[in-house]
Amino acid sequence: MTSRSGTTQTARVIAVVADIMAGLIILWIIMYLLEANRANALVGFVQDAARWLAAWSYDLFTFDETWARVVTGYGLAAVVYLAVGHAVAGSLRRR
Template sequence: MSPRYHAGSQAGRVIAVVADIMALILGLWILMYLLDANRANDFVQFIHDAARWLAGWSHDLFTFDEEWARVVCGYGLAAVVYLFVGHALAGRIYRRS
């Protein structure tokens, strides 16, 4: 195995893991929202702040009457995009090396 091959596969793995973590944070916030987690809790507040930052571009993108539907679609769309783009980019980097 050449060092170049190893570096490309490592970079691809890192990108895929980062995309997975981003989607996990978004998914965790959706779950916490739907289960009505205590927003005064520091962990819940951290996840909410991180998810809000990650989904800043898709937050309130949809105008459903029900707030839970806006949260699921807005944050869910961001999670799917991060997964799709992150894994596509990781695969491309992996194939190039």
């Protein structure tokens, strides 16, 4: 029974980490679209975190409009983190 509880806790942690990662990316997309002040420390932190998390997917699409590149490049990363994180968590819960 202890093993099952540990697996459930691990699954929960994985899902929460995936949610936080996707949340930071989505927050950056919103800040970008609303033209948040990039000199602000919080905005800078969120931008840096999102840039690091989405480094593999940013500029994957080359739309003419910058906002479209931000939404698709960062948005793809957020969707992948959510999908993979929750799929792994679900798989652990079924064990």
